[in-house]
Amino acid sequence: MNAENKSEALGLAEPRARVEVKSVSKSFATKEGTVQALRHIDLVARDQEFTCIVGPSGCGKSTLFNIIAGLLDPTSGEVLVDGTPVQAGIAGRMGYMQQKDLLIPWRTILQNVTIGLEIQRQPPVEAREKAIAYLKLFGLEKYRDSYPAALSGGMRQRVALMRTLVMGQDIILMDEPFQSLDYPTRVALEADLLEMVRELKRTVLFITHDIEEAVSIADKVYILSKGPGTVRDLRTIRLNMKRESPIDARKNPEFHVHYAAIWNQLEVVTDLRKERAQ
Numbered sequence: 001m002n003a004e005n006k007s008e009a010l011g012l013a014e015p016r017a018r019v020e021v022k023s024v025s026k027s028f029a030t031k032e033g034t035v036q037a038l039r040h041i042d043l044v045a046r047d048q049e050f051t052c053i054v055g056p057s058g059c060g061k062s063t064l065f066n067i068i069a070g071l072l073d074p075t076s077g078e079v080l081v082d083g084t085p086v087q088a089g090i091a092g093r094m095g096y097m098q099q100k101d102l103l104i105p106w107r108t109i110l111q112n113v114t115i116g117l118e119i120q121r122q123p124p125v126e127a128r129e130k131a132i133a134y135l136k137l138f139g140l141e142k143y144r145d146s147y148p149a150a151l152s153g154g155m156r157q158r159v160a161l162m163r164t165l166v167m168g169q170d171i172i173l174m175d176e177p178f179q180s181l182d183y184p185t186r187v188a189l190e191a192d193l194l195e196m197v198r199e200l201k202r203t204v205l206f207i208t209h210d211i212e213e214a215v216s217i218a219d220k221v222y223i224l225s226k227g228p229g230t231v232r233d234l235r236t237i238r239l240n241m242k243r244e245s246p247i248d249a250r251k252n253p254e255f256h257v258h259y260a261a262i263w264n265q266l267e268v269v270t271d272l273r274k275e276r277a278q
Helices: 003-009 061-068 109-119 124-137 153-165 183-200 211-217 246-251 253-265 267-277
Strands: 017-030 033-046 050-054 076-081 094-097 171-175 203-207 220-224 231-236
Touching: 017 061, 017 203, 033 050, 033 061, 033 203, 033 231, 050 211, 061 171, 061 203, 094 153, 109 124, 109 153, 124 153, 153 171, 153 183, 183 211, 183 246, 211 246, 211 253, 220 253, 231 253, 246 253
Parallel strands: 050 203, 050 220, 094 171, 171 203
Antiparallel strands: 017 033, 017 076, 220 231
């Protein structure tokens, strides 16, 4: 029995469900025939939870995010956001940060942070004030008139994160946003992210290949099988309920227990063992 079911059995109140994925499957037509990317995915992200999704390459993690965001329709099943089925137009209620920072090179850092607010037609003065407040929070105010080329990879990702958070959506989808960064920068950004989402009371769904990252930042981790992706297991972590930093979480003895359990669920382990046995 997982932690969510235990809470229900004990009569403990769970935070309300913000995102519910119900038996979602997705197939694509190709020249070789129909390819199934996802099969009967079920998951729940609750209010102010940090939910990670891990799985081997090709298991359909990004496809799942595009369905949650309303960018793709599932072949079957449905996604609910605050109890409402995801459909055209609902995607604007969620922020979506992808792997690449996608900063516009000819716009200053301040202008990159405000671009979404401009699309929303917020008053320029108000948009500028909001962006500057975030630049101060992330310690980047002195770079507001610089251009992306002048910033390091970590600083650019901070700007991309600010651009997502400043929009005000309280559900954030993040698709391996720190994948290309070196280890110290990645851990520092994990800490920044946790601090911001706690302070701003955001609900986060976060894709990563990095088990260390997932265990050190997540409240719970869904483990997907290789394609067609389906949920193999749900692991409740909650090391960060103790308000530890991601680096402190990595030193906690519980961290290694969770890491080993997730690693052993990934089918890449079985595949490697088979290869060695041949």
